[in-house]
Amino acid sequence: MKKTLGFLGNEIFLGTMIALLSVFTAVASYQGSMADSDQNKNEIAGMKALNDGNAEYLRANQLWTQDDNNYDNWYLNYEKNPDVAAYYEGNFTEHLTAAIERNGGDEYPMDEEYATAIYADAVAYWDESDASFDLASKWDERGDNLQLVMLIMALGLAFAAWASLLKEESNMRLMFSLFGLVTLAAGLLVYFTLVISQPIA
Secondary structure (H helix, E strand, O other), X not given: OOOOOXXXXXXXXXXXXXXXXXXXXXXXXXXXXXXXXXHHHHHHHHHHHHHHHHHHHHHHHHHHHHHHHHHHHHHHHOOOOHHHHXXXXXXXXXXHHXXXXXXXXXOOOOOHHHHHHHOHHHHHHHHHHHHHXXXXXXXXHHHHHHHHHHHHHHHHHHHHHHHHHOOOOOHHHHHHHHHHHHHHHHHHXXXXXXXXXXXXX
């Protein structure tokens, strides 16, 4: 058994494994920092779009109230006081004008199509916000996976380092070297299955 696993105690093998574990630990750490940065960037973008959407929603509510008041005053005056009615008609939004053309002047114009049009900008901002938060969540998940890779690789690095400090004929040297090799394989498996194979659009 010792002969079969004897290569594990070889200085060149241990040196190579320590170098690989160090490189992958550094790569996982760097990519984890970049993932955290992208997560933060998308969370900020999501908050900005959410705030813009809320502001646009309040603006749309004000426009609706103004349209409602202008329509009521126009409707009350368009037969008896056409000049007054014309004043209120001049204050219609394009959405209200389109709704009256669609439904007729005697029907309450604020229908579903009017609501969709007047809140379109707010909904677009909210959709943008949802997309940014979803992307931030994906970057957060990637960052967590990279943290796991870094933990595994760092553990393997510790095993390999301890193995290199022990005498070549020591059984503990082989055991620590084997643990280092197993953690290297586990770290690579996690890295390629959870990080590389799941690209973020």
